[in-house]
Amino acid sequence: MIESNLPALQVVLPLVAAPLCVLLRRGSLAWLVTWSATWATAAISIAILLRVLDAGTISYTFGGWEPPWGIEYRVDIVNAFVLVLVSVIGAIIVPYARRSVGAEIRSEQHYLFWAAYLLCLTGLLGVAITGDAFNVFVFLEISSLATYILIACGQDRRALVASYQYLIMGTIGATFIVIGIGLLYLMTGTLNLADMAQRLSTMPLHRPQLAALAFLTVGISLKLALFPLHLWLPNAYAYAPSVSTAFLSATATKVAVYLLLRFSYSVFGQSHVIENISVEAVILALSVAAIFTASLVAIFQDDVKRMFAYSSVAQIGYITLGISLANQNGLTGGIVHMFNHAVAKGAIFMLLGCVALQIGQPLMAQMAGLAKRMPMTAAGLVVGGLSLIGVPGTVGFISKWYLVVAAIEKGWWWLAALVLISSMLAAIYVWRLIEVCYFREPSPELEAAGEAPLSMLIPAWVLVIGCIYFGLDATMTAGTAASAAQSLLEATR
Amino acid sequence: MNAAGPAIALAIPAIGALLISLAGRWPNLREAITLTTALALLFVVGSLAPLVLAGERPSVTLFSMLPGMSIALTVEPLGMLFGLIASGLWIVNSIYSIGYMRGNNEKHQTRFYACFAIALTCAIGIAFAGNLLTLFLFYEALTISTYPLVAHKGDAATIRSARVYLGILLTTSIVLLLPAIIFTYIITGTLDFTPDGILAGKLDGPMVGLLLGLFVFGIGKAAVMPVHRWLPAAMVAPTPVSALLHAVAVVKAGVFTITKVIVYIFGVDFLFSQPSSGWLVYVAAFTIIAASVVALRQTNLKRLLAYSTVAQLSYVVMATAVLKPLSEIGAAIHMVAHAFGKITLFFAAGAIYTASKKTEITQLHGIARRMPWTMAAFTVGALSMIGVPPTAGFVSKWYILAGSFQADNYVALFTIIASTVLNAAYFLPIIFWAWFAKEDVPPAKPHGEAPAAIVVALTITAVLTLAFFFFNQPALQLEAQLVGRQK
Numbered sequence: 001m002i003e004s005n006l007p008a009l010q011v012v013l014p015l016v017a018a019p020l021c022v023l024l025r026r027g028s029l030a031w032l033v034t035w036s037a038t039w040a041t042a043a044i045s046i047a048i049l050l051r052v053l054d055a056g057t058i059s060y061t062f063g064g065w066e067p068p069w070g071i072e073y074r075v076d077i078v079n080a081f082v083l084v085l086v087s088v089i090g091a092i093i094v095p096y097a098r099r100s101v102g103a104e105i106r107s108e109q110h111y112l113f114w115a116a117y118l119l120c121l122t123g124l125l126g127v128a129i130t131g132d133a134f135n136v137f138v139f140l141e142i143s144s145l146a147t148y149i150l151i152a153c154g155q156d157r158r159a160l161v162a163s164y165q166y167l168i169m170g171t172i173g174a175t176f177i178v179i180g181i182g183l184l185y186l187m188t189g190t191l192n193l194a195d196m197a198q199r200l201s202t203m204p205l206h207r208p209q210l211a212a213l214a215f216l217t218v219g220i221s222l223k224l225a226l227f228p229l230h231l232w233l234p235n236a237y238a239y240a241p242s243v244s245t246a247f248l249s250a251t252a253t254k255v256a257v258y259l260l261l262r263f264s265y266s267v268f269g270q271s272h273v274i275e276n277i278s279v280e281a282v283i284l285a286l287s288v289a290a291i292f293t294a295s296l297v298a299i300f301q302d303d304v305k306r307m308f309a310y311s312s313v314a315q316i317g318y319i320t321l322g323i324s325l326a327n328q329n330g331l332t333g334g335i336v337h338m339f340n341h342a343v344a345k346g347a348i349f350m351l352l353g354c355v356a357l358q359i360g361q362p363l364m365a366q367m368a369g370l371a372k373r374m375p376m377t378a379a380g381l382v383v384g385g386l387s388l389i390g391v392p393g394t395v396g397f398i399s400k401w402y403l404v405v406a407a408i409e410k411g412w413w414w415l416a417a418l419v420l421i422s423s424m425l426a427a428i429y430v431w432r433l434i435e436v437c438y439f440r441e442p443s444p445e446l447e448a449a450g451e452a453p454l455s456m457l458i459p460a461w462v463l464v465i466g467c468i469y470f471g472l473d474a475t476m477t478a479g480t481a482a483s484a485a486q487s488l489l490e491a492t493r
Numbered sequence: 494m495n496a497a498g499p500a501i502a503l504a505i506p507a508i509g510a511l512l513i514s515l516a517g518r519w520p521n522l523r524e525a526i527t528l529t530t531a532l533a534l535l536f537v538v539g540s541l542a543p544l545v546l547a548g549e550r551p552s553v554t555l556f557s558m559l560p561g562m563s564i565a566l567t568v569e570p571l572g573m574l575f576g577l578i579a580s581g582l583w584i585v586n587s588i589y590s591i592g593y594m595r596g597n598n599e600k601h602q603t604r605f606y607a608c609f610a611i612a613l614t615c616a617i618g619i620a621f622a623g624n625l626l627t628l629f630l631f632y633e634a635l636t637i638s639t640y641p642l643v644a645h646k647g648d649a650a651t652i653r654s655a656r657v658y659l660g661i662l663l664t665t666s667i668v669l670l671l672p673a674i675i676f677t678y679i680i681t682g683t684l685d686f687t688p689d690g691i692l693a694g695k696l697d698g699p700m701v702g703l704l705l706g707l708f709v710f711g712i713g714k715a716a717v718m719p720v721h722r723w724l725p726a727a728m729v730a731p732t733p734v735s736a737l738l739h740a741v742a743v744v745k746a747g748v749f750t751i752t753k754v755i756v757y758i759f760g761v762d763f764l765f766s767q768p769s770s771g772w773l774v775y776v777a778a779f780t781i782i783a784a785s786v787v788a789l790r791q792t793n794l795k796r797l798l799a800y801s802t803v804a805q806l807s808y809v810v811m812a813t814a815v816l817k818p819l820s821e822i823g824a825a826i827h828m829v830a831h832a833f834g835k836i837t838l839f840f841a842a843g844a845i846y847t848a849s850k851k852t853e854i855t856q857l858h859g860i861a862r863r864m865p866w867t868m869a870a871f872t873v874g875a876l877s878m879i880g881v882p883p884t885a886g887f888v889s890k891w892y893i894l895a896g897s898f899q900a901d902n903y904v905a906l907f908t909i910i911a912s913t914v915l916n917a918a919y920f921l922p923i924i925f926w927a928w929f930a931k932e933d934v935p936p937a938k939p940h941g942e943a944p945a946a947i948v949v950a951l952t953i954t955a956v957l958t959l960a961f962f963f964f965n966q967p968a969l970q971l972e973a974q975l976v977g978r979q980k
Contacts, residue, residue: 390667391637392630398559404675416675420668427663431656439647472564473556482560 006051007060007073010044010083011126011139013037018118027110031101034114035094038121042091045083045125052080053480059131067131068192074131078335078484082128082258085339089250089346089463090121096459097243099452100353104241105153113153117247120146124255133181133191136259140177140223144170147252150244151236156361162235169222169232176219183212184267193267197491201270209273216263217279224256226283226320227290230313237309242353245305249312250346254338257319261335261488264323269492283324288418290317295425299432304355304362307429308348311388314426315341318399321419325406331485333402336478340395343470344387347463351380354452354460359445367433369442373449376457378437380464385430387467390423394471398478498544498551499566499621502537502576503614506530510610517603524591527606531584534613538573538580545573546971552623562684564630567623569686570974571756571825575749576620578832579742583613585950586737589840592946593733596847604641605731611638616742619749625674625684625758628750629666632714635746636662639738643730650729657726662713665720670711673704677758686753690760701759702769708754709773709810714747716803717810718780725799732843735795740802740835745828748809752824755813756975765816777811778908780804785915792853794842797919798835801878804912805831812893815905818976820896825972826965827889833958834877834886840951841871844943849936854923859932863941866948868927870955875920877958880913885961 002009017037021030052058052075060073075083097117105113123143127136148170152163185191187208188199200209218229225233233253237245268274294313301307319341322334354377355362355370371378387394400419407415451457470477509530516523544551545568552567568576590609594602615638618631636659644655678684681691696704713720727739738744755764764770781804788800808831812824844867845851845860861868877884890909897905942948961968 386637389663392626392633400671401559401675404672405679408672408676408679413672416672417668420671423667424660424664427660431659435652438641439644439652472558474559475557478559 003047005060006044006048007058007075007129008062010041010048010087010129011122013041013044014118014122014125018115018122021111021115021118025111027107027114030111030114031094031098034118037118038087038091038094041121041125042084042087045080045087048075049080049084052077068190068195071135072131072192072194073129074194075129077480077487078261079128079258081335081480081484082255082338083125085254085342086121086124086128086251089342090247092459092462093243093247093346093350096246096350096353096456099456100243100357101241103357104155104243109153113150116146116149116153119143120150120247120252124251127255128258131193133184133193133196137174137178137181140259141174143252143255144174144223147248150248151240153244154239154241156239158235159239162232162239166232166236169229173219173222173229176215176222180212180214180216180219183208183215187212193262197267197270200268200273203271205272209271210277213263213268213273213277213279217260220256220260220263221286224253224260224320225313225316227286227293227313227317230290230294230316233313234306234309237312237349238303238306242349242356245309246346246349246353249309249349250342253312253316254342257316257323257334257338260320261323265488266491269488274492280324280326283320287317287321287324288415290314291321291418291422292425295422295429298429299425301429302364304364304367304433305349305352307364307433308345308352311426311429312341312345314422315345315388318403318419322399322403322406325403325410326489327406327409328482328485328489329402329409330406331488332478332482333399333406335484336402336474336481337399339477339481340387340399340470343395343463343466344384347380347460347467348384348388350456350460350463351377351384354456357452357456358449359443364433364436366443366445368436368440369446370437372442373446374451376451376461380461381437382434383464383467385434387471389426389430392471393468395467395474395477397471398474402478497553498537498541499568500553500555502534502541502580502617502621503566505534505537506610506614506617509534510607510614513610514603514607520602523603523606524587527587527590527610528584530610531580531587534580534617535584538576538617541568542573542577542967542971544568545570545974546967548974554623558626562626562678563624564627565623566618566621566627567686568621570971571749571753572620572622574825574829574968574971575745576617578745578829579613579616579620582737582741582832582836582954585953586733586836588946589736589843589950590733592944592950593731593843593847596944596947597731599645599731601645601647605645608638608641609734609737612642612738612742616746619746622686624686625677625754628753629670629674632670632712632746632750633663633666635714635743636666639734639743642734642738643727645731645734646729654726654729658723661720661723665711665713668711669707673707673711676704676707686757688757690756690758690763692758693760693763697767699769701764701767702772705759705764705770705773709751709776712747712750712754714743715751715810716744716747716780716806717776718783718803721780721784721803724803725796728793728795728799732795732839732846735798736836736839736843739799740839741832744802744806745832748806748813748824748828751810752813752821755816756821761816761821761976770814773814774811774902774904777807777814778904780807781811781908781912782915785912785919789915789919792855794845794852794854794857795839797854798838798842801838801916801919802831802835804916805835805878808889808893808909808912811905811908812896815893815896815900815902817896817899819892819899820905821976822969822972823889823892823894823896825975826892826968829968830877830885830889830958830961833954833961834874834884837870837874837951837954837958838878840947840954841867841874844947844951847947848940848943857923858926858930861927862932864943866942866952868924870951871927872924873955873958875924878920879916883959883962885958885965888962888965
């Protein structure tokens, strides 16, 4: 009974837990509810992945209405991978968050924060799991609205502005997406994604299809912060509470990337639209621009959270670059980088949260001498940073490997060179931080500080160790990504 | 032992590093751990030598990194020799380090010893790497683990130099070496080190020369011009670092990697048949001559030694590039010979600094009277650089010359002769003044030899430099296997 309803539980569980938090009203009880719900959700997602690996695509119908009429949850290897990524990171952050949220958010707001957290998780998982286009929009809005709250909770008053900025941009993005979905519904008469794909493949080219693709691509690109639609991201990440930043950077943009994959490969893959325009070339150019401009801007940031926020924009560029290469290795690189970047950036933002617990907003000057006072935090930041550079032995190397292989296979040596040269830009901003942490005397703020509590350090270090483990043995992550890439590419033939 | 040996050798210094960082509060215990680890490492590495000499190739797969690609260790003659030098000299260097670091009251000693042990782990990983991926992993880890050692002092000037060090090594390896490795993987489908190489028949024409270029300049640790600048920059490190890492482990890792790529990836015969690979001899020859000329103009002793190292490293590269059996042997032997000689020279430079705080060549007049042991060792090391018998340098030069005759390579011949003259020109005056000139100004504080640990260490390496002239058969036998197939 439970086993057959896993896909529904995946979303329903956090959805039900959210109002429970509000009803309980006690911060610690709400945390406990969140803790149980997220870990259960993570377990469910792993069970689903195992089933997909074992038995292939799962289709789950709601209320006995057969697809394409009823709402269908459809899990193949691609979104099973995303579900695991989102729910596992979502679960690891919760034990970490108790102290961090306690320090950064007013105690009477705690239960609201946890409700928003669970709703955001619900939305993200829903987008990933559903096979229905309108459902995508609804869940996207749930996650977005919850995200605005998660960001606005920040101590810094600029968090409100950042949240508002994201609200405007996010709403524009959502509007574009709903227009795109509307146009597709108009053309195909269905909302089921698989059905839509099939109908598009037999249809002659009409202009509304092109418009739908354009609206969807731009809307999704806004959500995933593809250059130059990334402007909401740096402020949002910099001023949101540490927990929100860690959670959002690791999950939210990844789900948007998944949507891009789903629409451009699964839905439009066999249609005539994709043959007639070269979305790939546009995304490729924007990705390269994202990687270089965001990395360059990151070098000059003095707010460390902002610096890594810009780094996120650059790293998302690597993901979309892999997608735009549209061959087996490129796509594998892009997909595996979703995971790799989530682990690395999640670790980094969690460690910055440890710093924030001791000294408040971590600015470059205040992080001087961090290695003396908080050696484990500093060491974790080094590992995360090396991963962003793509040093072998860390997860970042695996992604770079696939991307460069894909570029060389296409004969695009210039692109391989650009990818590798851009790593050196990451080296510059990472090393700026390392020099400050290791070779300066402790700043006055850090003078009395010690290591953050273990309840925060351990979850952060779980991800740090993940950075190394999945960098040395990537057979599982890269293997899953490779089969996901294969299934996406097969859909286009 | 056969399969586990290389893995144990890798684990020993890694565990050592962990224990050292835990023992930070008790300096004597910490140093005892360093010495014990170094001894244990030499024991394990040494116990592999008879196996390799008997023709076995102990190998072990640690884990698979990507589908179809694994992190694996295989011990073969060239790596065996490199592993022996690195682990053997680590013992001597640790004795020296203790004298130097305490004698100069250096800070952050725990970090120093821990990073040193990690660097040795990486060196062993490079020596025993069974494929290019494994080698690259440890190569990069070596760069990163030596960065804190170079930046040890932590002042602004040191950090600037450390940036140059890291910048050049990281950029060359990621922008040039990594694409070379990936390209090799794409066209051959493997990265395993295979006797006779894996590229024969897969690549032809100018692409061979191009790929060789990506490898040679990507392996920045070999300091072939123009990617040599990191080596003089690294001289800001404490002298034990310069001695073991920037005369032995790191730089030898560079030329070792080039040799290994040429022998086991390209294949000597294949590369010899490709005219587009001919440029390497000229570039190496240019580096030898140019670096020697630059060395002539140096006034700082350690910087002079650094440029001398740049030149000596290109001896190995040039000998490898001559692509004849005798020259390949010469290349391997020169790694040993230069290691013994150059570590002695650095030890001496550090001894002089510790005893008298002198760093410039012009300050060394008459210093041999105060520090006879040190300067005697320095003399032995310098003679080995020039290649005068009975020192180690003569043996390797002999083989490189013989190989050049075999290949009728007059560029290589001429370069060796010219550089011998240049070496003599910058080393002999120092020796002469140190022994026979009078002190210009008596030192503010009269001093004698450096602390005993330092003197013991540099005496050992000087004796090794001399001994290698007489007892080099095992090394030659080992390396004869390297070219056994081409005879």
